[in-house]
Amino acid sequence: MPLTANATRFDRDYLGDCYRSSEDERRAALEDIVRATPDIMAILTSIKRLRLPDGWLVSGGVYQTVWNALTGRPADHGIKDYDIIYFDGTDLSYEGEDAVINAVETDLPLLAERLETKNQARVHLWYEKRFGRPYPPLSCSMESLTFYAAKTHAVAVRLKNDGQLDIHAPFGLSNIFGMRLAPNHSFDNRQTYLEKGARMKAQWPELELVPWRAEAD
Template identity: 65%
Template sequence: MDLQTLGNPSAATEDQRIAALQKIVLGTPVLMRILHAIKDIGLPDAWLVSGGVYQTVWNALTGRPSDFGIKDYDVIYFDGTDLSYEAEDAVIRDMNARLPDLADKLEVRNQARVHLWYERRFGRPYFPLICAMESLTTYAAKTHAVAVRLGDRGTLEVQAPFGLAPIFAMRLVPNLSTDNRPTYDEKARRMTALWPELTVVDWDST
């Protein structure tokens, strides 16, 4: 099936989109290196999420190099047993040591402790999460909410609470359950400059 067809919800199933995403990720060496590092460390509830995943798909759709425009690779995990900065920093340093050539692009965060620093940094409160996947529902754009990780026997697990159709349609869709329009608008400006094929749904039109 043509990749562009996958963006049409009535022309393809979500299972077909998942299979296409799996094929793209499994065929992208830099993503696989990150995923293997996550698995080797043994982080609890750990995933590669957001831009490193959906922007790789956009590059496959548009014929660009797989790493084109990717600002960072977001790795999330959930460890409620130790909410200290020191514990999180140790994980960050471990990931950086395993992938030194990617250290300046890795963003590793324990989702169990985001609520401790988020308001101080962004000026908005953030409720304590109960698992890593809950964080995907707080992203400014539904299109950004995608996560992958290696399962047993090398299988690739995929999570996308709002579905994968917007990713394959190259359609940026706001998540109105968040009070995060400035972030949405800023990301829309950056992304359309890099991927002019992108359609942006205005925050006020949904």
């Protein structure tokens, strides 16, 4: 199936089926959607301009933009925030992270209220107090994707120095294009998964929610 430059014409039944379509096709489709979305490109350009170490745009701002393209909705429909992550192990202070947050928001004033910027090197310092369970120290930004509540959440994009798009999706992109929320049982995120699933189903009724297996706990 040839991919059209009009993202709303992408066939999610085809792209969401890993037996019928290839990951290369999904990556090409994702790149087309990202490059056609001005807010996403502004964020990626800012990450590159500010030289955030190991900086990426991740999760909902990416896959929900794809869902909107697939279903013909406005590009920012249902997107609560845009998650920007980076990794700076040389400064684990709150003040250091806050300075980066302020720099990003200053660089993107029109999107500032919807940006969430976090240093992945210090997540383990506050995670247990907020969520009631420990979180391991990470070695890089992309390691964090393996702990997301859903495999569908685990997608990251950034601009390389040559302007090419760098895409990282440790569980692949078929769930994103198939509009399936698939649980990630590598970390006990059942409650987060259920809460996010209910919220997303309300925004995208087409979404398939794969149940969290009780035996996986």
